[in-house]
Amino acid sequence: MSYIDTPDSYPYRWYLRPLLFLLRRKSGVLSAAVRLWGRVPLAFLGFLWMLRALERRASPLDAKLRALIRTRISQIEVCPFCIDLNGSRALELGVAEEKLFALAEFAASPLYDEAEKAALAFAEAITTTGRRVDEELMVRLKRHYSDDAIVELAALVAHQNLSAKFNTALGVEA
Incomplete structure (x- = not known):
């Protein structure tokens, strides 16, 4: 159970209510993470805007790779909610269960x-405390990705770290 309960009757800001209505309509309920983010509406809107930017079809990073990176970060951060969400997304996108x-x-x-492997190693280096991205890893990345794709990869990793740390800190369960 989340450390902070946010009931459905929580008095969300007026400008957030239409979005929450749409999110509730899509899945039938609001997740604990959404209800918690809704308590900080401007930060939530920024979080969602960045999510949309990173998950766009025109991204230089393949959708399956993005889902795998998000799932791996979720594993490292031990965020059960994020592991379930991102792992399910990976499967929906066609990532094989074995993989x-x-x-x-x-x-x-x-x-x-x-x-x-290079992209996932980059994600691990950014996510794991005490590790850094070194020149060798950057050379590996540049063999496969443009500079713009690497910048976007760093943004994706940062965004997922934000999400996983937020959910873990507040006890959001799977």
Whole structure:
């Protein structure tokens, strides 16, 4: 259970209510994460705007790769809600279950190509406390991705870290 309960009757800001109505209509309920984010409406809108920008069809990063990166960060941050959400998204996008289940061992897995391994290693280096992106990793990335794609990859990793840390800090469950 979340550490902070936000009931459906919470008095959300007037300008947030139409969005929450649409989100509720889409899935039938508002997740605990959405209800918590709704308490800080401008931050929530910024979070959603960045999500839309990063998950656009025209992204230089493949949707499956984005879902795998988000799931791996969720694993590292031990965010059950995020693992479920992003893992489900990966499966919806056509990522094979076998590949998803091998995600924690991607570096040694033949299921991942070198471009995916480089992107996931970059995500781990950013996410893991005490680790840094080094020149060797950047060289690996540049073999497969443009500079713009690498910048977007860093933004994706930062966004998912924000989401996972927010949900974990507030005890949002799967």
